[in-house]
Amino acid sequence: MKFTQTHRSDEYQTRRRWLTGAVGTAAALGAAPLAGAAPLQPRKQLLLLFLSGGASQFETWDPKPGAKTGGPFRAIPTSIPGVRIGELLPHTAKALHRLTVVRSVVSNIADHFQGHYALQSGRIAPGYPVLGSAVAKLLERPDDVLPGYVSIRRNGPKAYTDVGDAGFLGAKYDGVKVYDNLPPQNLVRPAGITTPLAESVERRRRAADARFRQRHDNRPIESYEATYQQAAALMKHREIFDLSGESSVMHDRYGRHEFGQHCLQARRLLEAGVTCVKVTHFDWDAHQDNFYWHQVRCAEFDRTFVTLLDDLEQRGMLEHTLVVVTGEMGRTPQINNLGGRDHWGRAWSMAMAGAGVKPGVIHGATNDLGTEVTEDPVTHGDLFHTYLRALGIDSRMEYTIGDQTNPVADPAAKPIEALLA
Amino acid sequence: MNGILLTHLPRRWRNRDKIACLVVLGLALGQTSRGEGPTESRPLHERIDALVSRQLESRKLIPAKLSSDAEFVRRVYLDLSGVIPTAQEARTFLDDPAPDKRARLIDTLLTAPGYALHMARVFDVMLLERRVPAGGTAVDVPLPAWRDYLSEAFAENRPWDVMTRELLGGDGSDSDRGAAVRFYLTRDVNAHQLTRDVGRLFLGIDLQCAQCHDDPRFKDYRQEDYFGLYAFLERSKLFPVKPKGALLGELAVGTTKFTSVFTAKSGETYPRLPGGALLADPQLEKDREYRVKPGPKERGIPVYSRRVALSEHLPRKETPGFTRNLANRLWALMLGRGIIQPLDLSHAGNPPSHPELLAELEAWLAAHHHDIRGLLREITLSRTYQRSSELPDGSPPPPDAFAVAPLRGLTAEQFRWSLLQATGRIEAHLATLDAQPKKASAAETPAWKQLADRLEPLERPSAALLAAFSGLPGQPEEGFQPTVDQALHLLNSEKLLPLLKADPGTLLHRLSTMEQPEPLIGELYFSVLSRPPDAEEMSEASQQIAAAGSPEERNVVVKALSWGLLLSAEFRLNH
Numbered sequence: 001m002k003f004t005q006t007h008r009s010d011e012y013q014t015r016r017r018w019l020t021g022a023v024g025t026a027a028a029l030g031a032a033p034l035a036g037a038a039p040l041q042p043r044k045q046l047l048l049l050f051l052s053g054g055a056s057q058f059e060t061w062d063p064k065p066g067a068k069t070g071g072p073f074r075a076i077p078t079s080i081p082g083v084r085i086g087e088l089l090p091h092t093a094k095a096l097h098r099l100t101v102v103r104s105v106v107s108n109i110a111d112h113f114q115g116h117y118a119l120q121s122g123r124i125a126p127g128y129p130v131l132g133s134a135v136a137k138l139l140e141r142p143d144d145v146l147p148g149y150v151s152i153r154r155n156g157p158k159a160y161t162d163v164g165d166a167g168f169l170g171a172k173y174d175g176v177k178v179y180d181n182l183p184p185q186n187l188v189r190p191a192g193i194t195t196p197l198a199e200s201v202e203r204r205r206r207a208a209d210a211r212f213r214q215r216h217d218n219r220p221i222e223s224y225e226a227t228y229q230q231a232a233a234l235m236k237h238r239e240i241f242d243l244s245g246e247s248s249v250m251h252d253r254y255g256r257h258e259f260g261q262h263c264l265q266a267r268r269l270l271e272a273g274v275t276c277v278k279v280t281h282f283d284w285d286a287h288q289d290n291f292y293w294h295q296v297r298c299a300e301f302d303r304t305f306v307t308l309l310d311d312l313e314q315r316g317m318l319e320h321t322l323v324v325v326t327g328e329m330g331r332t333p334q335i336n337n338l339g340g341r342d343h344w345g346r347a348w349s350m351a352m353a354g355a356g357v358k359p360g361v362i363h364g365a366t367n368d369l370g371t372e373v374t375e376d377p378v379t380h381g382d383l384f385h386t387y388l389r390a391l392g393i394d395s396r397m398e399y400t401i402g403d404q405t406n407p408v409a410d411p412a413a414k415p416i417e418a419l420l421a
Numbered sequence: 422m423n424g425i426l427l428t429h430l431p432r433r434w435r436n437r438d439k440i441a442c443l444v445v446l447g448l449a450l451g452q453t454s455r456g457e458g459p460t461e462s463r464p465l466h467e468r469i470d471a472l473v474s475r476q477l478e479s480r481k482l483i484p485a486k487l488s489s490d491a492e493f494v495r496r497v498y499l500d501l502s503g504v505i506p507t508a509q510e511a512r513t514f515l516d517d518p519a520p521d522k523r524a525r526l527i528d529t530l531l532t533a534p535g536y537a538l539h540m541a542r543v544f545d546v547m548l549l550e551r552r553v554p555a556g557g558t559a560v561d562v563p564l565p566a567w568r569d570y571l572s573e574a575f576a577e578n579r580p581w582d583v584m585t586r587e588l589l590g591g592d593g594s595d596s597d598r599g600a601a602v603r604f605y606l607t608r609d610v611n612a613h614q615l616t617r618d619v620g621r622l623f624l625g626i627d628l629q630c631a632q633c634h635d636d637p638r639f640k641d642y643r644q645e646d647y648f649g650l651y652a653f654l655e656r657s658k659l660f661p662v663k664p665k666g667a668l669l670g671e672l673a674v675g676t677t678k679f680t681s682v683f684t685a686k687s688g689e690t691y692p693r694l695p696g697g698a699l700l701a702d703p704q705l706e707k708d709r710e711y712r713v714k715p716g717p718k719e720r721g722i723p724v725y726s727r728r729v730a731l732s733e734h735l736p737r738k739e740t741p742g743f744t745r746n747l748a749n750r751l752w753a754l755m756l757g758r759g760i761i762q763p764l765d766l767s768h769a770g771n772p773p774s775h776p777e778l779l780a781e782l783e784a785w786l787a788a789h790h791h792d793i794r795g796l797l798r799e800i801t802l803s804r805t806y807q808r809s810s811e812l813p814d815g816s817p818p819p820p821d822a823f824a825v826a827p828l829r830g831l832t833a834e835q836f837r838w839s840l841l842q843a844t845g846r847i848e849a850h851l852a853t854l855d856a857q858p859k860k861a862s863a864a865e866t867p868a869w870k871q872l873a874d875r876l877e878p879l880e881r882p883s884a885a886l887l888a889a890f891s892g893l894p895g896q897p898e899e900g901f902q903p904t905v906d907q908a909l910h911l912l913n914s915e916k917l918l919p920l921l922k923a924d925p926g927t928l929l930h931r932l933s934t935m936e937q938p939e940p941l942i943g944e945l946y947f948s949v950l951s952r953p954p955d956a957e958e959m960s961e962a963s964q965q966i967a968a969a970g971s972p973e974e975r976n977v978v979v980k981a982l983s984w985g986l987l988l989s990a991e992f993r994l995n996h
Binding site: 114126127147170171174176177184185186187188189190192193197198200201202203204205207208209211212213215216217219220221223224225226227228230231234235 | 627629763810811812817825827828830900901902903904905906907908909910912913914915918957958961977978980981982984985986988989990991993994996
């Protein structure tokens with residue numbers, strides 16, 4: 001336990017160091033700096049592992065071996081007596097007592113576009129912030145320097161995978177995109193620009209904005225200012241994107257593949273103090289050869305996921321970090337004539353671990369064929385409430401933006417109390 | 422007559438309730454007040470102001486004062502030409518003593534070739550939302566053809582119903598206006614995507630959720646509305662052609678069926694516009710349904726095309742939402758927000774902020790054959806548009822009251838061209854072209870095309886800038902959404918640096934030749950911010966320039982001053 005404490009304060013120290021570099025910007029924003037005796041309490045953080053395309057619940061969290069919908073794989077025992085999961089997740093099975101699994105998600109959305117949005121925003125109605133943006137806003141602190149939300153993904157098609165973002169919260173809470181683990185572009189000042197010139201430009205810009213702010217609506221001006229502050233912070237701390245400092249052993253443990261390396265990057269960013277990080281794991285949309293694809297995808301996911309949990313725990317981060325594993329939907333019980341499973345939102349599964357949730361709980365159930373939820377149905381709105389509550393946020397709160405208020409979570413849904421620690 | 426009289430009434434009279442005002446007027450003139458007559462004869466921009474003012478009074482909100490000439494000139498250039506004025510243009514306007522100079526400038530800008538290019542850029546983004554077809558440019562209309570199509574339409578002020586007919590009805594084979602098919606191609610001729618976007622962009626309604634069930638949020642959006650629209654579109658197919666490009670083929674058969682995921686209630690439908698009547702297919706003899714029968718290498722052309730039927734039935738003032746959507750979108754373009762907001766969520770639960778105003782704009786468009794230029798003229802002539810963006814009492818009033826001019830982010834296109842304008846690169850480039858011998862064919866080329874061709878070489882060097890400021894494909898760009906990537910681009914991009922160099926004819930070059938600090942600083946502020954510096958700005962900048970020892974140091978100071986202004990919120994926003 002003592003080990004944990006040390007790491008926590010280190011982490012906070014790191015954040016304090018950045019603060020000193022950014023006093024000017026905070027003051028310029030008119031934000032009240034934290035009082036000297038700020039509680040040394042680590043911030044809650046969020047890591048979203050998004051299985052894009054939709055993972056099959058049958059091949060993962062809710063196997064139905066022997067059923068005609070069950071597919072060829074076995075179910076294996078786990079660290080929770082009497083509970084089995086798919087054999088493609090052997091490492092996860094041993095760690096199941098540390099997880100919270102929901103086997104009764106009823107989102108009724110069988111569309112990538114809508115599912116990506118609804119599972120991340122907890123709503124169907126457009127314009128709301130996604131989870132990472134919402135939590136970045138709700139857990140924001142006045143001394144924050146780094147962006148509150150970073151999204152790590154492959155630089156591939158973005159049609160639906162980047163759907164939505166900060167919505168009405170504004171650009172400051174949009175996910176900063178990290179493609180293929182490359183840092184954002186233009187983090188380094190060009191050789192031709194001397195430091196005195198850059199500083200002089202920055203002074204002129206601030207002076208102009210201070211004047212313009214006097215008689216104008218300050219909100220868009222501050223929104224613009226925030227992007228310069230984030231830019232300065234990212235430039236100053238660009239080493240957080242540099243994985244070369246991580247040991248070779250660490251690279252191996254996380255896995256030398258896209259998802260593994262992206263998760264290692266995610267841990268680095270969380271450690272550096274970014275509130276929310278999302279990693280997108282691609283290619284789960286197995287309309288053909290579902291069983292082959294799930295072997296490949298699960299093999300990557302399984303080891304990396306458990307490595308990540310171990311690493312977060314060893315660093316004392318897991319107790320204040322909520323880890324969420326979901327996609328935009330599940331996959332059909334029916335196996336189509338190409339050996340695939342199609343889009344499905346009626347009865348599927350997701351998992352959580354870490355801050356605020358009860359470990360070792362398996363919530364809800366489906367029938368023998370996996371076609372219907374038989375116990376404790378849970379909607380995407382309920383999950384969203386639950387994430388917020390697990391992070392210590394009252395999910396009945398409202399955002400006040402200008403003259404408008406909006407509930408942070410869908411009032412028609414509610415948190416799943418049975419899952420909350 | 423009455424209209425003229427009314428404008429001369431004191432503001433406090435004009436701002437009163439319209440009906441009360443008309444009664445008084447009718448009595449004064451000894452008329453029996455019918456209400457309609459005098460209202461109709463007043464120009465639209467006055468009726469806009471009367472209706473906006475009426476609500477301001479009932480909500481007890483104080484509107485901002487009239488914009489300064491400097492605020493106005495920058496705003497109206499950005500809104501009607503898509504670029505800030507040159508220093509010279511801004512100065513000329515500020516120095517002009519004529520009382521009608523604003524109206525004259527509006528008319529000048531609306532008929533200038535830059536208007537057509539700007540509106541083409543605006544509608545390109547609005548209609549395509551920066552999409553790229555799944556098959557890439559190989560199955561798309563070439564970008565220049567699409568731009569020319571839009572530019573020509575706005576240059577001749579083609580009515581919106583005519584444009585809509587071209588956008589929705591064409592199959593790409595028309596030699597003249599075939600580029601309009603790009604609306605379909607960038608959506609891969611996907612009938613679901615098209616159903617959603619035809620609803621959103623042409624009728625102001627987003628039927629997305631009604632695809633799977635009646636929308637529980639909005640009782641106006643029924644699943645049968647979605648599939649009624651879908652039925653117009655689902656028979657159309659992508660037909661790639663060699664070596665490049667694509668056309669639309671269409672089937673003559675196929676019925677549209679749907680099932681609610683909630684109630685399992687199912688239905689089958691013919692084409693039908695939301696809220697309209699079913700449009701049954703004509704009965705055709707078997708084997709006579711096609712002009713060209715579809716085959717592996719044949720593009721199907723039916724005798725009766727549902728897509729063409731859509732293009733004939735939708736763009737009519739009688740179609741609920743069609744004219745109103747245009748009115749609302751043009752208003753939003755000039756005022757930063759729709760009277761219905763979001764622009765694509767028109768339904769009973771989201772009423773317009775100013776129902777009568779929206780009805781007036783809609784009626785005006787219906788009476789004036791969907792005249793886009795005409796409506797923009799009336800909106801920009803209004804006092805509501807011409808208000809200052811400076812807050813009257815310190816706190817921003819609710820945005821749906823239109824009490825203050827909003828601070829709007831420049832679009833990616835406006836930002837690109839304004840940065841090129843502010844740095845003097847457009848003027849320098851055009852001067853270079855003018856110094857070259859003229860090409861013979863230039864006389865027959867329309868003015869908008871000449872301008873487009875002349876500006877084209879400036880696009881490649883600023884392509885990275887445009888990309889950094891463009892939104893994601895498939896998402897409407899609403900509101901001001903600055904990102905950290907944009908800030909990093911402005912601070913550090915190697916691709917931006919060449920635009921800021923002191924090449925001959927550019928701003929920094931011009932400034933380097935000026936001896937005295939005052940005129941230099943004046944030229945800098947007019948070039949970047951379209952206004953003179955105030956006393957404080959002048960004295961600060963003068964001191965910095967005076968402190969520079971050598972000409973080299975002085976150039977660095979001037980560079981920092983101009984770059985700082987380019988990065989400022991005042992430059993980034995339309996205010």
